[in-house]
Amino acid sequence: MSKPVHVFNAGPCLLPQVAIDNAIAALKDFKGTGVSLISISHRTKEWESVMDECRALWKELLCIPDDYETVFLGGGASLQFLYVAMNFLEKKAGYLDTGVWASKALKEARGLGNAYAVASSADRNYCYIPKGYEIPSDLDYLHITTNNTIYGTEIKQDIDCPVPLIADMSSDILSRRVDVSKYAMIYGGAQKNAGPAGVAFAIIRKDALGKVSRYIPTMLDYRVHIDKGSMFNTPPVFSIFVMTETLKWLKAQGGLDAIHERDVRKAETLYAEIDRNSLFTGTADKEDRSIMNVCFVMAPGREALQDEFLAFAKERGMVGIKGHRSVGGFRASIYNACTQEDVEALVKAMQDFESLKK
Numbered sequence: 001m002s003k004p005v006h007v008f009n010a011g012p013c014l015l016p017q018v019a020i021d022n023a024i025a026a027l028k029d030f031k032g033t034g035v036s037l038i039s040i041s042h043r044t045k046e047w048e049s050v051m052d053e054c055r056a057l058w059k060e061l062l063c064i065p066d067d068y069e070t071v072f073l074g075g076g077a078s079l080q081f082l083y084v085a086m087n088f089l090e091k092k093a094g095y096l097d098t099g100v101w102a103s104k105a106l107k108e109a110r111g112l113g114n115a116y117a118v119a120s121s122a123d124r125n126y127c128y129i130p131k132g133y134e135i136p137s138d139l140d141y142l143h144i145t146t147n148n149t150i151y152g153t154e155i156k157q158d159i160d161c162p163v164p165l166i167a168d169m170s171s172d173i174l175s176r177r178v179d180v181s182k183y184a185m186i187y188g189g190a191q192k193n194a195g196p197a198g199v200a201f202a203i204i205r206k207d208a209l210g211k212v213s214r215y216i217p218t219m220l221d222y223r224v225h226i227d228k229g230s231m232f233n234t235p236p237v238f239s240i241f242v243m244t245e246t247l248k249w250l251k252a253q254g255g256l257d258a259i260h261e262r263d264v265r266k267a268e269t270l271y272a273e274i275d276r277n278s279l280f281t282g283t284a285d286k287e288d289r290s291i292m293n294v295c296f297v298m299a300p301g302r303e304a305l306q307d308e309f310l311a312f313a314k315e316r317g318m319v320g321i322k323g324h325r326s327v328g329g330f331r332a333s334i335y336n337a338c339t340q341e342d343v344e345a346l347v348k349a350m351q352d353f354e355s356l357k358k
């Protein structure tokens with residue numbers, strides 16, 4: 001192996017090594033069939049057992065109630081933006097505008113009907129989560145983005161909502177227990193915390209569907225995918241396999257409560273250093289800080305050191321800490337597979353850099 005690295009990529013993300021190792025083995029020989037995972041027929045019992053296991057693990061880990069179905073689809077979270085509007089928008093939908101992804105979701109809904117932002121944090125470059133906004137009772141649904149991957153803000157509690165609640169949880173799914181019954185639907189791309197790119201998940205309360213009058217193209221109709229167990233057409237077998245292996249790892253770690261405790265500890269460790277270190281400052285309001293994506297910049301007056309710190313950290317094996325262009329500075333994505341040791345290596349780099357520059 002090459003030199004040790006600490007991967008803080010925002011997505012596709014770091015995945016547990018055991019999932020990667022099992023994927024390599026299955027690429028060579030899928031479940032003792034002598035055939036590679038990527039050459040098997042998806043209409044075999046060996047494959048169906050993977051689909052069943054994947055669905056069962058989602059259900060178990062997130063305690064998904066029986067009146068919900070989980071489907072696995074191609075097209076990423078971005079195509080889910082359109083799916084949501086197609087399947088749920090009849091008269092009017094509200095969106096909580098908390099960043100780039102939320103705005104993109106709203107844009108897709110606007111293309112199909114009446115949709116608007118109930119509140120926005122654009123006024124301060126999305127560094128906080130709007131609060132105290134009104135949710136009109138005549139909305140078909142309210143759409144929220146629970147974790148804003150680019151800005152490092154997060155809605156950390158399941159909100160009470162008088163209308164069907166739909167959440168993009170791409171980047172904080174499986175980092176905490178969620179009261180699924182509060183949502184009509186939860187969806188996301190797998191590649192932020194659940195698996196590799198190429199598959200999206202959608203957890204849908206079945207009785208929330210079938211309420212729109214428009215024609216829904218077959219491939220965009222959730223009911224079709226539910227009826228066919230996510231196998232209406234060829235599913236992304238490789239991505240689903242690796243996601244299943246990642247879920248198995250998560251269960252072996254003790255499930256969501258255990259991983260949440262670890263995720264919170266990692267985030268607290270890193271935020272504590274950002275707050276202590278005279279060279280750096282956090283960008284998100286403290287109460288809304290994400291436990292998955294930690295955004296920070298050079299402190300006022302020290303901006304000129306940014307590239308130097310990036311190079312310094314890179315030298316120590318830090319990968320993927322450059323901030324998104326719309327925030328600048330740095331972003332460390334500390335998803336489930338990232339360890340406390342990874343975070344401590346970054347903290348140490350920040351401390352050593354401070355000593356050099358004091």
Ligand SMILES: *Cc1c(COP(=O)(O)O)cnc(C)c1O
Nearest residue numbers: 076077078101149168170171189
């Ligand atoms: C990355 C991301 C998306 C887009 O995901 P794709 O799978 O690339 O389409 C949507 N929402 C959030 C919150 C994200 O982090």
